[in-house]
Amino acid sequence: MLRDSSPQFREAASNAERRRLALLLRAAIVRGDFPDGRLPREPELMRDYGVSRTVVRDVLLQLKETGVVTRTHGVGTQADIGSVFGLYEFHGVDVIPEQSTYPRVIDRKVIGTPPVAAERMPDCGPRVLRVEYIAAPANYASAVSTNYFVLPKAEALETAPFGHNIYQFLHNGGLRLSSSEFLIGAMLADESVGQRLSVIAGSPLLSLEQVMYDEDGVPLCFSTVALRADRVAFFSRVGRSDGGDALRPVNESPVQDLGFS
Numbered sequence: 001m002l003r004d005s006s007p008q009f010r011e012a013a014s015n016a017e018r019r020r021l022a023l024l025l026r027a028a029i030v031r032g033d034f035p036d037g038r039l040p041r042e043p044e045l046m047r048d049y050g051v052s053r054t055v056v057r058d059v060l061l062q063l064k065e066t067g068v069v070t071r072t073h074g075v076g077t078q079a080d081i082g083s084v085f086g087l088y089e090f091h092g093v094d095v096i097p098e099q100s101t102y103p104r105v106i107d108r109k110v111i112g113t114p115p116v117a118a119e120r121m122p123d124c125g126p127r128v129l130r131v132e133y134i135a136a137p138a139n140y141a142s143a144v145s146t147n148y149f150v151l152p153k154a155e156a157l158e159t160a161p162f163g164h165n166i167y168q169f170l171h172n173g174g175l176r177l178s179s180s181e182f183l184i185g186a187m188l189a190d191e192s193v194g195q196r197l198s199v200i201a202g203s204p205l206l207s208l209e210q211v212m213y214d215e216d217g218v219p220l221c222f223s224t225v226a227l228r229a230d231r232v233a234f235f236s237r238v239g240r241s242d243g244g245d246a247l248r249p250v251n252e253s254p255v256q257d258l259g260f261s
Helices: 013-030 042-049 053-065 115-120 166-172 191-197
Strands: 069-072 076-079 083-086 103-112 127-135 143-150 177-188 204-214 219-228 232-235 238-240 247-249
Touching: 013 042, 013 053, 042 053, 053 069, 053 076, 115 219, 143 191, 191 219
Parallel strands: 083 232
Antiparallel strands: 069 076, 103 127, 127 143, 143 219, 177 204, 204 219, 238 247
16 A cells, blocks of 8 residues: 655544545535435435445534535435536626526725726726625525625626626626636735625635726736635536637536535
8 A cells, every 4th residue: 555654744534534534525515416405314314325324423513513504304415505606607798697696786886996906907097887786595695795886897796786686786787898807815814804605704705806808908807805605606518619728618508516404
Protein backbone atom coordinates (compact mmCIF):
# COMPACT_ATOMS: atom_id res chain seq x y z
CA MET A 1 0.00 0.00 0.00
CA LEU A 2 1.31 3.43 -0.91
CA ARG A 3 1.45 5.82 2.01
CA ASP A 4 2.69 9.36 2.31
CA SER A 5 5.98 9.28 4.16
CA SER A 6 5.34 12.59 5.94
CA PRO A 7 3.91 11.98 9.44
CA GLN A 8 1.86 15.18 9.38
CA PHE A 9 -0.17 13.87 6.43
CA ARG A 10 -0.99 10.48 7.88
CA GLU A 11 -4.61 9.81 8.74
CA ALA A 12 -6.39 7.29 10.92
CA ALA A 13 -8.27 4.74 8.81
CA SER A 14 -11.52 5.45 10.67
CA ASN A 15 -11.25 9.17 9.93
CA ALA A 16 -10.59 8.44 6.25
CA GLU A 17 -13.76 6.33 6.07
CA ARG A 18 -15.82 9.11 7.59
CA ARG A 19 -14.28 11.78 5.38
CA ARG A 20 -14.86 9.83 2.17
CA LEU A 21 -18.44 8.91 3.02
CA ALA A 22 -19.29 12.48 4.06
CA LEU A 23 -17.94 13.89 0.79
CA LEU A 24 -19.67 11.23 -1.31
CA LEU A 25 -23.04 11.80 0.37
CA ARG A 26 -22.69 15.55 0.11
CA ALA A 27 -21.88 15.24 -3.60
CA ALA A 28 -24.96 13.07 -4.11
CA ILE A 29 -27.15 15.52 -2.20
CA VAL A 30 -25.92 18.57 -4.14
CA ARG A 31 -26.58 16.85 -7.47
CA GLY A 32 -30.02 15.66 -6.43
CA ASP A 33 -29.27 11.93 -6.61
CA PHE A 34 -31.78 10.98 -3.91
CA PRO A 35 -35.48 10.95 -4.86
CA ASP A 36 -37.39 13.65 -2.99
CA GLY A 37 -34.17 14.50 -1.16
CA ARG A 38 -34.55 11.49 1.15
CA LEU A 39 -31.34 9.62 1.94
CA PRO A 40 -31.24 5.82 2.17
CA ARG A 41 -31.60 4.31 5.62
CA GLU A 42 -28.58 3.32 7.66
CA PRO A 43 -28.50 -0.40 6.65
CA GLU A 44 -28.56 0.58 2.96
CA LEU A 45 -25.73 3.06 3.43
CA MET A 46 -23.69 0.43 5.30
CA ARG A 47 -24.22 -2.05 2.45
CA ASP A 48 -23.69 0.35 -0.45
CA TYR A 49 -20.55 2.01 0.93
CA GLY A 50 -19.05 -0.90 2.82
CA VAL A 51 -18.77 0.87 6.16
CA SER A 52 -19.88 0.18 9.70
CA ARG A 53 -23.02 1.47 11.38
CA THR A 54 -20.83 3.63 13.61
CA VAL A 55 -19.28 5.35 10.59
CA VAL A 56 -22.70 5.90 8.99
CA ARG A 57 -24.17 7.38 12.16
CA ASP A 58 -21.14 9.59 12.76
CA VAL A 59 -21.28 10.92 9.19
CA LEU A 60 -25.02 11.58 9.28
CA LEU A 61 -24.54 13.45 12.53
CA GLN A 62 -21.74 15.51 10.95
CA LEU A 63 -23.95 16.34 7.97
CA LYS A 64 -26.75 17.34 10.30
CA GLU A 65 -24.47 19.56 12.38
CA THR A 66 -23.19 21.31 9.25
CA GLY A 67 -26.71 21.91 7.89
CA VAL A 68 -26.56 19.48 4.96
CA VAL A 69 -29.33 17.18 6.21
CA THR A 70 -32.11 17.12 8.75
CA ARG A 71 -32.93 13.97 10.72
CA THR A 72 -36.36 13.22 12.16
CA HIS A 73 -37.08 10.17 14.28
CA GLY A 74 -39.40 7.83 12.45
CA VAL A 75 -39.10 9.80 9.21
CA GLY A 76 -35.46 9.49 8.21
CA THR A 77 -32.76 11.75 6.83
CA GLN A 78 -33.67 14.55 4.42
CA ALA A 79 -31.36 16.68 2.26
CA ASP A 80 -31.25 20.32 3.35
CA ILE A 81 -28.87 21.87 0.83
CA GLY A 82 -29.34 25.13 -1.05
CA SER A 83 -29.72 25.90 -4.74
CA VAL A 84 -27.53 24.63 -7.56
CA PHE A 85 -26.92 27.13 -10.35
CA GLY A 86 -25.56 26.34 -13.81
CA LEU A 87 -22.55 28.66 -13.91
CA TYR A 88 -22.66 29.22 -17.68
CA GLU A 89 -26.36 30.05 -17.65
CA PHE A 90 -25.87 32.16 -14.55
CA HIS A 91 -23.73 34.59 -16.52
CA GLY A 92 -27.07 35.65 -17.98
CA VAL A 93 -25.75 36.33 -21.49
CA ASP A 94 -27.71 33.90 -23.66
CA VAL A 95 -30.67 33.18 -21.43
CA ILE A 96 -32.38 34.39 -18.27
CA PRO A 97 -31.74 31.58 -15.75
CA GLU A 98 -34.90 29.96 -14.46
CA GLN A 99 -33.52 29.53 -10.96
CA SER A 100 -34.79 32.09 -8.51
CA THR A 101 -32.47 33.85 -6.09
CA TYR A 102 -35.51 34.77 -3.97
CA PRO A 103 -34.45 38.42 -4.09
CA ARG A 104 -35.63 41.10 -1.69
CA VAL A 105 -34.43 44.55 -2.69
CA ILE A 106 -33.11 46.47 0.32
CA ASP A 107 -31.55 49.50 -1.39
CA ARG A 108 -32.02 51.32 -4.71
CA LYS A 109 -30.33 54.72 -4.88
CA VAL A 110 -28.24 56.97 -7.16
CA ILE A 111 -24.88 57.62 -5.47
CA GLY A 112 -21.44 58.98 -6.22
CA THR A 113 -19.35 56.40 -8.05
CA PRO A 114 -17.12 54.41 -5.63
CA PRO A 115 -13.48 54.23 -6.81
CA VAL A 116 -13.57 50.44 -7.19
CA ALA A 117 -16.68 50.63 -9.38
CA ALA A 118 -14.98 53.33 -11.47
CA GLU A 119 -11.97 51.04 -11.90
CA ARG A 120 -14.14 48.18 -13.16
CA MET A 121 -16.32 50.48 -15.31
CA PRO A 122 -13.94 53.21 -16.60
CA ASP A 123 -16.61 55.14 -18.53
CA CYS A 124 -19.31 55.08 -15.85
CA GLY A 125 -19.20 58.77 -14.93
CA PRO A 126 -19.50 60.45 -11.53
CA ARG A 127 -22.76 58.81 -10.42
CA VAL A 128 -24.11 55.25 -10.56
CA LEU A 129 -27.30 53.47 -9.58
CA ARG A 130 -26.76 51.22 -6.57
CA VAL A 131 -29.20 48.32 -6.26
CA GLU A 132 -28.74 45.94 -3.35
CA TYR A 133 -30.72 42.82 -2.59
CA ILE A 134 -30.58 39.83 -0.34
CA ALA A 135 -31.34 36.28 -1.40
CA ALA A 136 -33.86 35.19 1.20
CA PRO A 137 -35.41 31.81 0.42
CA ALA A 138 -36.47 31.22 4.00
CA ASN A 139 -36.47 33.41 7.08
CA TYR A 140 -32.82 34.43 6.76
CA ALA A 141 -30.50 35.93 4.14
CA SER A 142 -28.31 33.44 2.31
CA ALA A 143 -26.53 36.05 0.15
CA VAL A 144 -26.20 39.81 -0.14
CA SER A 145 -25.50 41.37 -3.54
CA THR A 146 -24.58 45.01 -4.15
CA ASN A 147 -24.74 46.11 -7.79
CA TYR A 148 -23.52 49.37 -9.35
CA PHE A 149 -25.10 50.29 -12.72
CA VAL A 150 -23.87 52.80 -15.27
CA LEU A 151 -26.05 55.87 -15.80
CA PRO A 152 -27.86 57.01 -17.85
CA LYS A 153 -27.84 53.67 -19.70
CA ALA A 154 -29.41 51.85 -16.75
CA GLU A 155 -31.77 54.59 -15.60
CA ALA A 156 -34.84 52.42 -16.37
CA LEU A 157 -33.74 50.19 -13.48
CA GLU A 158 -34.57 52.94 -11.02
CA THR A 159 -38.23 51.93 -11.28
CA ALA A 160 -38.22 48.52 -13.02
CA PRO A 161 -39.64 45.52 -11.12
CA PHE A 162 -36.87 43.20 -10.00
CA GLY A 163 -38.26 39.77 -10.89
CA HIS A 164 -36.84 36.40 -9.84
CA ASN A 165 -33.14 37.19 -10.39
CA ILE A 166 -30.91 40.04 -11.53
CA TYR A 167 -31.08 39.02 -15.20
CA GLN A 168 -34.84 39.28 -15.15
CA PHE A 169 -34.29 42.72 -13.60
CA LEU A 170 -32.06 43.73 -16.53
CA HIS A 171 -34.64 42.41 -18.99
CA ASN A 172 -37.37 44.40 -17.24
CA GLY A 173 -35.23 47.50 -17.74
CA GLY A 174 -34.76 46.80 -21.46
CA LEU A 175 -31.09 45.82 -21.10
CA ARG A 176 -29.22 42.91 -22.66
CA LEU A 177 -25.72 41.59 -22.12
CA SER A 178 -22.98 40.67 -24.56
CA SER A 179 -20.69 39.12 -21.95
CA SER A 180 -20.14 38.63 -18.23
CA GLU A 181 -17.22 37.69 -16.03
CA PHE A 182 -17.05 36.23 -12.54
CA LEU A 183 -14.29 36.15 -9.98
CA ILE A 184 -15.25 33.50 -7.42
CA GLY A 185 -13.31 33.16 -4.22
CA ALA A 186 -13.61 32.55 -0.50
CA MET A 187 -13.68 34.85 2.48
CA LEU A 188 -14.28 34.84 6.20
CA ALA A 189 -17.30 36.78 7.39
CA ASP A 190 -16.48 39.96 9.25
CA GLU A 191 -18.91 41.17 11.89
CA SER A 192 -21.04 43.33 9.57
CA VAL A 193 -21.40 40.68 6.85
CA GLY A 194 -21.99 38.03 9.49
CA GLN A 195 -24.89 40.02 10.93
CA ARG A 196 -26.43 40.45 7.48
CA LEU A 197 -26.19 36.71 6.70
CA SER A 198 -26.95 35.42 10.21
CA VAL A 199 -23.59 33.72 10.68
CA ILE A 200 -20.89 34.28 13.27
CA ALA A 201 -17.83 36.35 12.39
CA GLY A 202 -15.14 34.10 10.93
CA SER A 203 -17.58 31.78 9.16
CA PRO A 204 -16.46 30.75 5.66
CA LEU A 205 -18.34 32.43 2.81
CA LEU A 206 -18.14 32.47 -0.96
CA SER A 207 -17.29 35.81 -2.50
CA LEU A 208 -18.24 36.84 -6.03
CA GLU A 209 -17.28 39.81 -8.15
CA GLN A 210 -19.07 40.20 -11.46
CA VAL A 211 -18.74 42.65 -14.33
CA MET A 212 -21.56 42.61 -16.88
CA TYR A 213 -21.10 44.14 -20.35
CA ASP A 214 -23.83 45.67 -22.50
CA GLU A 215 -24.55 44.80 -26.12
CA ASP A 216 -21.70 47.07 -27.25
CA GLY A 217 -19.21 45.34 -24.96
CA VAL A 218 -19.07 48.30 -22.55
CA PRO A 219 -19.19 47.61 -18.78
CA LEU A 220 -22.76 48.05 -17.54
CA CYS A 221 -22.66 46.74 -13.98
CA PHE A 222 -20.16 45.85 -11.29
CA SER A 223 -21.36 43.60 -8.46
CA THR A 224 -19.99 42.31 -5.18
CA VAL A 225 -21.70 39.32 -3.56
CA ALA A 226 -21.19 37.50 -0.28
CA LEU A 227 -22.86 34.09 -0.09
CA ARG A 228 -23.29 31.56 2.64
CA ALA A 229 -21.18 28.70 1.36
CA ASP A 230 -23.56 26.13 2.85
CA ARG A 231 -26.53 27.33 0.78
CA VAL A 232 -25.33 27.45 -2.82
CA ALA A 233 -23.36 25.49 -5.41
CA PHE A 234 -22.34 26.22 -8.98
CA PHE A 235 -22.26 23.68 -11.80
CA SER A 236 -20.30 24.02 -15.04
CA ARG A 237 -19.77 21.62 -17.92
CA VAL A 238 -17.42 22.30 -20.83
CA GLY A 239 -17.01 20.39 -24.09
CA ARG A 240 -14.52 20.61 -26.92
CA SER A 241 -15.69 22.64 -29.89
CA ASP A 242 -15.95 21.01 -33.34
CA GLY A 243 -12.67 20.82 -35.23
CA GLY A 244 -10.53 22.72 -32.79
CA ASP A 245 -8.90 22.91 -29.42
CA ALA A 246 -11.17 25.56 -27.94
CA LEU A 247 -13.56 24.58 -25.21
CA ARG A 248 -17.18 25.60 -25.11
CA PRO A 249 -19.80 25.48 -22.37
CA VAL A 250 -22.63 23.04 -23.03
CA ASN A 251 -26.23 23.02 -21.88
CA GLU A 252 -26.48 23.00 -18.12
CA SER A 253 -30.25 22.97 -17.86
CA PRO A 254 -30.45 19.44 -16.37
CA VAL A 255 -29.00 20.80 -13.13
CA GLN A 256 -31.70 20.56 -10.51
CA ASP A 257 -32.53 23.53 -8.31
CA LEU A 258 -32.99 21.75 -5.02
CA GLY A 259 -34.61 24.75 -3.39
CA PHE A 260 -34.38 25.61 0.27
CA SER A 261 -35.92 24.06 3.32
